[in-house]
Amino acid sequence: MDPTPAKPVAGNPLSDTLVAAPVRWWRSWWRSLSPTRQDRFAALAPVAAVMMFLAAIVVAFWYLRVEEVEREQEALRRDVEYAQQRVRLRLLERQEQLMRVARDIANQEMNKGDFARRSEALITQYPELQSITWIDEQQRIRASHSAPTVHSEQLRIVGEKLRPGDTAKTFALVQDLQQPVYAQSPSVPGEPTPLLQLQVPLNSTGGFGGVVLGEYSVDSLLRYGTPTEVLARYAVTMLDGSGRLLAGTALPERAASNAWRWWRDRANEYEVPVSPVGSGLVLRAQAYRTSLGFVGNSLFWLVGTLSVMTAWLLLATWRHTRRRLRAQEALVAETNFRRAMENSVLTGMRALDLEGRITYVNAAFCQMTGWSESDLVGQLPPYSYWPSNEYDSLRLKLRDELSGKTIVGGFQVRVQRKNGSQFDARLYVSPLIDAHGQHTGWMSSMTDITEPNRIREQLSASHERFTIVLEALDASVSVAPLGSAELLFANKLYRQWFGSQTDGHLQLVAQAGVLPARHTDSMDDEDGLMGLPTDPLTSARSENAEIFLPELGKWLEVRSRYLSWVDGRLAQMVIATDITPRRLAQEQAARQAEHAQSISRLITMGEMASSVAHELNQPLTAISNYCSGMISRSQSGQLSQEMLLTALQKTAHQAQRAGQIIQRIRAFVKRSEPNRTLAQVADMVGEAVELADIELRRHNVRLTYRVAERLPPVMADTILIEQVLVNLMKNGAESIENSQRPGHQRSVDLSVLPREIDGQQVVEFTVQDTGKGLPPEVLDRLFEAFFTTKSEGMGMGLNLCRSIVESHHGRMRAENLYNGSDVIGCRFTFWLPLAAPVDATTLTTPRTIA
Missing domain, CATH: 1.10.287 (Helix Hairpins)
Known part of the structure; x- marks a missing residue:
């Protein structure tokens, strides 16, 4: 549909231009749309008009409702403020009367009897005044008069002091400010409703003389202070500063289940603090709802229902039109999708009728054979893609295919391409059934399996090579499942040693101390897989052990590893090397x-x-x-x-x-x-010093040694460690002799102290001499076998020393000592691990031998 343009106003060129331009733009935009989009906009226009009409009705009703709520709120505010003024005036009048009483008491113009009569008159005349009490400066009650309606727990007893709580706190505040102070009496669950308190100070010539305590009933104050027309129109209540209800009856809470109901209920309530009490006493009024609102208006629902029905009918028509268009588009899309799917699959599809004539081939079939669709459709056997040397076998297979003798897994055939090359293919056959349930032919799918056959042959050859390698290994390899006596694999060397049974496998596992490959039934609750590695099987580390088999007379290194066998079972592989x-x-x-x-x-x-x-x-x-x-x-x-x-x-x-x-x-x-035992370090050092001291004295070398006290023992061979110490001290003496040091510089120091190296507690032995040190090229080869700097030496001393220390799980090093650029000696250090931790209070005692 094409909208009719509006006619311009004759005789006015400016008006003609303003009207014609939008019309031209609208016509150009409309014609640029496709017919489908034009139908969519034409169907949605009436729906949009109806929705706009419904929105206008809702806005109008909403505006009327807002006006009504604002009027109600304004009236409620005025009435509440008027009632607050009335209550305020009433409180101020009572305050003035109590201040007169306080002034008379302060001026000593009133005794206890006059106080009682005046209090009784005030309480009788004003029902909101419940109690008047005279309290001296010591917080002791001197006189008190209460109305009969006061609860017995709220009575003030003459002679007693104020009870600890808010009343005593207010008393102290009045004493500081010298002004009347309002306060709420403390509220205790289960006790009567608290009273409103007013404490007026007694200002005598001598200073602060106490207070006059007046207590009001909040309920009576609300009943007699609030105008009756306000009480009749609203639900008036009085609250304390925390929102707790003190007097009156509040309207029940309306369920605000949604935002609309919350907005509706919030407009009929107003509250204001009561002066001079302040925020501690709040007057609240809630208006009784009389109107139903525009949602309850029948006209609103009538207009809304008609608008919704109109919109629904228009939408139904539009949806029906859209459904027909979608059905047409789906048919075209399905045809295109089917054609694209047939052309994209790698599997060749071929359809035969009941006589064996080719009725359909897809693009993949043509690509696989090299023949076009026009060449193949309509052919009868023998087909052009049949190899000439296999006509007879292929005819037999086609006869079985047409007779319905299909094989579930398909059958393999040879196919010849148009260029003469051949490939292996597998055919899967299924019957073709038309819409009436009649069998009209056969559908065959053909897959090129040349590459899978090649891979299968390679895998077979690889498996054969793998088997040959395992059989030729000089190690025994066996695999057995956990919890079973079955031997899954055994190579040639295993069969030579143990035969074809799992006894050898189990013997290797048991002697190596790894997880048994088989467990026996027992009555306990132990799991047969306890002790398996928690890591994945592919990352679990192998376990090595060296065992001796007397029946073979061989030492074997056994390595074990868990693996998942080809059938999914958990198995254990054991490799034993001679x-x-x-x-x-x-x-x-x-x-x-x-x-x-x-x-x-x-x-x-x-x-x-x-x-x-x-x-x-x-x-x-x-x-x-x-x-x-x-x-x-x-x-x-x-x-x-x-x-x-x-x-x-x-x-x-x-x-x-x-x-x-x-x-x-x-x-x-x-x-x-070699005999490693728990040896005392001091004893070993003492023996070594006694032996080396002979040689050191011959060379005129002074020996000084220091041994820490209370050192724990070390696990060591004492003779070997003494040999290391004697060699190091003797080498130091010879170095000093060769360097021709003067007498005061001829010394060898031996120190034995506890240390912590890489988080391990050790005993460190240090032998330090004052010789000429070691050249840099000697330091790199110092511990090599048969390397020596002595003309008559064998080069075995320091190498043996390092071997002895390392066999005790220790380390040895050597370094030169420098004074600036001059070498002043050499230091040999080695350490042995402790058999027990070192005491933190270890002390050293220097001992000197010259």
């Missing part, structure tokens, strides 16, 4: 190392032979002198029994000293098996 030659070589190397250590000690003692001979010469000479002296004295007859006993004791002491020296040397050079 390490018998390696174990024999390790044992031989250990024996050779032990022999080298003994030889090193013998060499050390050989180098120290002259020092040892000198050390033994002293006690032997002393023994000889004592014996010669006793012989000469005995021959001269001058030897008494007491002198003989003294000489024999000294001779025995010198012999014992010589024996200790020989015993210590024999223990040092004696070859023995």
